[in-house]
Amino acid sequence: MDKLASIIILAGIAEAIWETIKMVFNQGKLDFSKLGAILVGVLLCLLTGADILSLAGFPPKVNYIGQVLTGLLISRGANFAHDLLTSIYNLQQNTRTDSSKVETK
Template sequence: MQNLFIIIIISVLAESIWETLKMVWQDGKLCVDKVGALVISIIITISTDLDIFELLKINNKIPYLGIILTGILVSRGSNFVHDLIVKLTNNITKKN
């Protein structure tokens, strides 16, 4: 059952990360604001060693991948991160 839970969490994270990255290129041009937010967020998560996989106790074999993906998620801002936490928490509650 724990493996199914991890698959659900990774699915939510993958979709969220993809939706964030799609915002970088809009209407045929690069969105400088989104790129700036991505760069700043990734720098912050690297410097603070913030890794969502580590926080969720999910094994990751690629160094810095979790930190970079966390930076991408953080770049969306506090409302998005709050909504993501609610989704993940609901999945944890359903598991128990």
């Protein structure tokens, strides 16, 4: 995958994680429902080894960090995770298509 596309994917993941963390505090108060969803998401990823950073081509240098960050992302729900993964997949496919066009010229 193109390095620029990888950085764009990483930027999108970082923004999504930050927005997820911000949702825990609703008008200055702790939202236990959102916190619970985050804990369930992180626990599921730790137990299954799900790691979006590795899938995006960034194997983490710190054990379990990719799984924790993936848990934060999936805590937002299936629609959000689907949209994020679809965006990553489309970016990867477009990068491959653009690379093959350059190689055939």
